Each structure stands twice: as C-alpha cells, then as structure tokens.
Amino acid sequence: MVRPERRTRSDLVAVVLILVVVLAAAAVIWWRSDARATTSEPAAAPAPVLTSPTRVPAALHELWRAPSPATPVPVVAGSTAITGDGGTVSGRDPGTGAVRWRFSRDLPLCTVGEGWDRAVAVYRKSANCSEVSSLQGDTGVRGPARNADAPFGTRLLDDGKYLTATGERVLESWRSDLVRTQQYGIMPALKNAGNNLRRPNCTYPSVAVGSERIAVVEDCPDDPAQRITVLKTKPEDDEEPEEVSSAVLGGSEATAVAVSTKQTAVYVRDRGSLVVYANSTGGIEAEYPLPTAGAPFPDAGVEAVAADRxxxxxxxxxxxxxxxxxxxxxxxxxxxxxxxxxxxxxxxxxxxxxxxxxxxxxxxxxxxxxxxxxxxxxxxxxxxxGLLYWNNGATTVALDAATFAPLWEVPGALGPGALHGGKLLVPMPAGIAVLDRFTGARERLIPVDRQGWDGPVRLDSAGTTVLEQRGPNLVALG
CATH class of the missing domain: 3.30.1390 (Ribosomal Protein L30; Chain: A,)
Structure with missing residues (x-):
C-alpha cells in the first residue's frame, strides 16, 4: 500500500491563502456585477385579463397617480400599467395603482417603452443609454436583455414587430429577442469607416416607424434642405443599412409623421403642409395644407401619432x-x-x-x-x-391609414387621443372630448380637473381605466 503524500504546515497555509484569494476575487466580481445592482420582485401570479370597455363612462375622476418621468406616453404591457422613475420600473394594477411587481437597478432610466406585451427599460451609463432589459408585463419576470448604442434622449418606437431606439446620430432596431436587426448612423466605436452609410455626416431630428419601415428626417451638410429617407427595419445584410428611398424635402422644419410599405407622410412646417411621398420613387404623391400656428417641434423628434388599431x-x-x-x-x-x-x-x-x-x-x-x-x-x-390620429401640437388630425390623407381635424387638442369603448377620446384643455372615431363628430365633453397642468397629454386605455401621461406623471381616470 502506498502511503499518502505527507502534508506540511506550509501546504495547508498555501491552500488557505488560495481559497481566500478566490473568495475575495468572487466577492469583488459580485460587488461590481449587474446582479448585485439589480432588484427583481416579480408578481406572485400573472395579472388577470382586463375587461374591454363597452361604453364611455358619463364622468371620469382621478383614481391614482404616480411619478413616471421615464415614460413619455402611457405604457401598457399586457394587463399592467407601467411606470418608470429613477432606476425603478413598476408594474401596476390599472384600476388601483397598486404595485404588482418591481424591477430596479442602480442606474437611472433613459426611457421605458412597450413591445411584445413586455415593458422594455433602457438604462443610462456614462456614455450612452446602453443597458436594455425586457420585463413580462403581467408578471415582471425578466426576459431578453442586451447592450445597445442608444444615445441620451432616446425614445422607443414600436411598429408591431420591431422596436426602434431613436437618436440624433444613431438609431437601431431590435426583434422580440432583443437581437439587433439594423443600425443606422455613426456609433461611438465604428466597425466600418462611415458605417457603410451613403451620408455619414447627417443628424436625425425626427423618426417614424410602421410596416417594418423606418422614416428618418436627415439634416445633411451637403443638401440644400432636409431629406426624408426610408429604411427597412430588417435589411438583408445586418452590417449595412438597406435604403428604400431618399429624397430632399422642400423645407428645413420637417418631422416624420407616419410610414408604410408604400408611402411616407412628412409634416413640413415651413411649407405648412403634410406631404405624402411614394417609397418606390421618393416622389411626392400628395400634399395637404395644415395649420402650423402654435405647433412646436415634438420632443425627441417624434410626432404624437396614435393608431386606433x-x-x-x-x-x-x-x-x-x-x-x-x-x-x-x-x-x-x-x-x-x-x-x-x-x-x-x-x-x-x-x-x-x-x-x-x-x-x-x-x-x-x-x-x-x-x-x-x-x-x-x-x-x-x-x-x-383604418385611421391614425396625429397631433402636431395645435390640432389633432385623423389620417387615412392607407393613404395618409387627412380626413378631419380637432383644433385645440392636447394630444392625438385613444380608443375607449368604441369611441375616440381626445384630450382638450377642459377635459376629454368623446368623438365618433370615423367622422370626428363630437358627442360630448367629459370634464377633467388636471390641477393646473396645461401641457401636452397622451392618452391610452387599460381595460376600463383611462390613462393620461402629463409630463413626468401618469394619472389614471375612471
């Protein structure tokens, strides 16, 4: 029988020192990790399915409110109202405001949006908005995550299949597993000189999405005026943007309003017109005069557009x-x-x-x-x-979803509106107007006390609850 090798005191001391070093290293890694800096409190059970309203109530009163500066519009994921404040995303019962689940990090939120019945939270690092997490709307369970190149001030735009993060110098799109499908613009660290762009020195003051297309207003130093460019959200080659069309506009105060596979609508303020371009040629198909008085440029280059779906x-x-x-x-x-x-x-x-x-x-x-x-x-x-409801800051206009032709207007509206109980609800200074969604005929006005708030209002509906985004606050009405 072979005798075991004899252990000395030095051997035991060395083993102890190695264990201490390993444990210390593990502690340092954990201390600096995202896991330590993340708190996830999912719901004990999925949220119940919301009941669709069959009518508009006779009156609306405030049910609850919560600070939510990270949501530029009401965010509804599944049966849950989402708020974002500081570094915390909360999933709330739309009727009571009670928090069903919570997710937080030791980073500030850049923005929170919705896609695929999930809340999508974008967190800020020192250089950009790079940390992206998706959360199941009904439970708060964390889903796919990614690192992104989204700049400060980014907004998330949903076209029903892809989510696009906007930016003045770069924008990118993600599919449901948060894999990036396209990136357009100049990133902080370039893989390719000029990033395979035809016009690498442009900025992007406005973006719209729809039908797996992205409409980008570009400011380019070599163009006499702004340019509208239409891109595929999922190009054939993910290393190179796929341009559908590009045309120089007849003005320099433009914002992209809507885009489909065939057409793009652009509001050219210095012409006082909504101009519809053909994606196949980049040529003008139609032009519609629209009022510009009192219509400021939209925040983050995104026009207030709501589809009635x-x-x-x-x-x-x-x-x-x-x-x-x-x-x-x-x-x-x-x-x-x-x-x-x-x-x-x-x-x-x-x-x-x-x-x-x-x-x-x-x-x-x-x-x-x-x-x-x-x-x-x-x-x-x-x-x-179909209809799109668009607000230019002074007027809400119903657009034919197939042609983008304006059909009727609501002067003085504070936002584009939302469907509820088969009617279109449009925020007005004195309350909420109840309109026929097809004709725009006003049926009545529901008074709403906004306690001095007179800025833009974005509406959405979660079951029988009406949600208003008023600046940094989400307010529920019922």
Missing part, C-alpha cells in the same frame, strides 16, 4: 363573375373571426352597396388585420379602412 374591410360592387369570386374569397378569409360572415351575407350586402358606398364586411383588430391583409389585398373591390 382597428381596421374595416370594405367591398365595392364589381362585374358579375368577379363579384361572386370576391364574396367567396372575402368570406373564406374572415369566417374564422366571425362565423356570421358567409358568402351569401357578403352578396346580400353588396346588393345595397354602390361605388361610393362600399359594404362594410367586418371590423378587425390589428392582429387580425395582419393575418389577412395579404389574402384580401388582391380581392377585386376590397379595401381596408
């Missing part, structure tokens, strides 16, 4: 053989959403319709619309109707 499917009469096929195709696409939509019902509706009075077949939410838009888009006589 409700789409109508309309069908106009077409020649006999095509009409039967159109009714068959429409009913096949929509029957799963509403069993009452049958081929015969569509034909009966078309019997009372005319070229200027289409038959409204169905009303779809945004998710349903995305599922069937390609199937219905090629059906003869079929069109989609």
């Amino acid at each position: 409700v789409w109508t499917v309309n069908l106009r009469p077409v020649p006999g053989p095509e009409q039967a096929g159109a009714a068959r195709s429409i009913s096949a696409a929509l029957h799963r959403f509403d069993p009452a939509i049958t081929e015969q019902r569509v034909l009966d509706g078309l019997a009372t319709a005319g070229p200027d009075r289409p038959f409204r077949v169905a009303v779809l939410d945004d998710d349903q619309y995305r599922q069937v838009k390609d199937k219905i888009g090629d059906v003869p006589g079929a069109t989609f109707g």
Whole structure:
C-alpha cells in the first residue's frame, strides 16, 4: 500500500491563502456585477385579463397617480400599467395603482417603452443609454436583455414587430429577442469607416416607424434642405443599412409623421403642409395644407401619432363573375373571426352597396388585420379602412391609414387621443372630448380637473381605466 503524500504546515497555509484569494476575487466580481445592482420582485401570479370597455363612462375622476418621468406616453404591457422613475420600473394594477411587481437597478432610466406585451427599460451609463432589459408585463419576470448604442434622449418606437431606439446620430432596431436587426448612423466605436452609410455626416431630428419601415428626417451638410429617407427595419445584410428611398424635402422644419410599405407622410412646417411621398420613387404623391400656428417641434423628434388599431374591410360592387369570386374569397378569409360572415351575407350586402358606398364586411383588430391583409389585398373591390390620429401640437388630425390623407381635424387638442369603448377620446384643455372615431363628430365633453397642468397629454386605455401621461406623471381616470 502506498502511503499518502505527507502534508506540511506550509501546504495547508498555501491552500488557505488560495481559497481566500478566490473568495475575495468572487466577492469583488459580485460587488461590481449587474446582479448585485439589480432588484427583481416579480408578481406572485400573472395579472388577470382586463375587461374591454363597452361604453364611455358619463364622468371620469382621478383614481391614482404616480411619478413616471421615464415614460413619455402611457405604457401598457399586457394587463399592467407601467411606470418608470429613477432606476425603478413598476408594474401596476390599472384600476388601483397598486404595485404588482418591481424591477430596479442602480442606474437611472433613459426611457421605458412597450413591445411584445413586455415593458422594455433602457438604462443610462456614462456614455450612452446602453443597458436594455425586457420585463413580462403581467408578471415582471425578466426576459431578453442586451447592450445597445442608444444615445441620451432616446425614445422607443414600436411598429408591431420591431422596436426602434431613436437618436440624433444613431438609431437601431431590435426583434422580440432583443437581437439587433439594423443600425443606422455613426456609433461611438465604428466597425466600418462611415458605417457603410451613403451620408455619414447627417443628424436625425425626427423618426417614424410602421410596416417594418423606418422614416428618418436627415439634416445633411451637403443638401440644400432636409431629406426624408426610408429604411427597412430588417435589411438583408445586418452590417449595412438597406435604403428604400431618399429624397430632399422642400423645407428645413420637417418631422416624420407616419410610414408604410408604400408611402411616407412628412409634416413640413415651413411649407405648412403634410406631404405624402411614394417609397418606390421618393416622389411626392400628395400634399395637404395644415395649420402650423402654435405647433412646436415634438420632443425627441417624434410626432404624437396614435393608431386606433382597428381596421374595416370594405367591398365595392364589381362585374358579375368577379363579384361572386370576391364574396367567396372575402368570406373564406374572415369566417374564422366571425362565423356570421358567409358568402351569401357578403352578396346580400353588396346588393345595397354602390361605388361610393362600399359594404362594410367586418371590423378587425390589428392582429387580425395582419393575418389577412395579404389574402384580401388582391380581392377585386376590397379595401381596408383604418385611421391614425396625429397631433402636431395645435390640432389633432385623423389620417387615412392607407393613404395618409387627412380626413378631419380637432383644433385645440392636447394630444392625438385613444380608443375607449368604441369611441375616440381626445384630450382638450377642459377635459376629454368623446368623438365618433370615423367622422370626428363630437358627442360630448367629459370634464377633467388636471390641477393646473396645461401641457401636452397622451392618452391610452387599460381595460376600463383611462390613462393620461402629463409630463413626468401618469394619472389614471375612471
């Protein structure tokens, strides 16, 4: 039998010293780590599903309020109202304001937005807004995270599939796992000279997103006026931005309002016009005079635009053989959403319709619309109707979501508004106006005491609760 090697006192001392060094190093790493600096208190159970309102209440009173300077608009993720203050993101019951979950870091928040039913929090480091965490709206459980190159003052814009972080010199987009899909502009540390940009010396005073497109107003030293550029949110090559179109504007006080796969709307203040550009050519399709008095430039270069996220499917009469096929195709696409939509019902509706009075077949939410838009888009006589509500600082304007043509206006509005109980609610100085969402006809005004606040107001709805973002505070009404 081999005798074990004899241990000396020096050996034992060395082992102890090694253990001390290892433990000390681990303690230092932990002390400096994000884990030590992060507090996560998820909810014990998911938040209950909110009940959609069926009507607008006769009166609205303040239910609760909370400081939330990191949310430029009301943020609703799942069934939870989100607030951001200091370094803490809180998920609250929309009706009571009670905190369901909390997530905090020892860093200040740059901004908080919403995407994929998650709250997305962007934290500030010394050089930029680089620490990004996503939190499940109903529980606060932490999801994907990333390091970003977002600059100070960034805003998060959601197009329904991708989230884009804005910036004066750089902007970038992320998919649902927070993997970056594109980056446009000059970053602090360049991989490629000029970052594969055609115009590397420009700044970006305004950004809009929609339909997997990004519309960027550019200030370029070599251009006689500002420029509007449309990018793909997910280019073929993630190392190089993919430009759809770019055109010099006829003015130098412009902001991007809205963008789709086909068109881009730009508000050119020094021309007093909303100008619609074709993405395929960069040429002007239409121009609409709009008031500019009292309309300041938007904060962070983002126009106040709210989509009603409700789409109508309309069908106009077409020649006999095509009409039967159109009714068959429409009913096949929509029957799963509403069993009452049958081929015969569509034909009966078309019997009372005319070229200027289409038959409204169905009303779809945004998710349903995305599922069937390609199937219905090629059906003869079929069109989609949808609205965007845009506020230029002086007036709220309803825009046709398909063409961006202005349809009606609400002068003196404090923000774009939001749907609630089938009506459009628009913030006014004396309260909230209740409007018909299709025509803009005012039905009544609900008085709201804002306790001296007379600045911009952004609205949203969480179940039966109406939320107002008033500067640094989120206020719930019910």
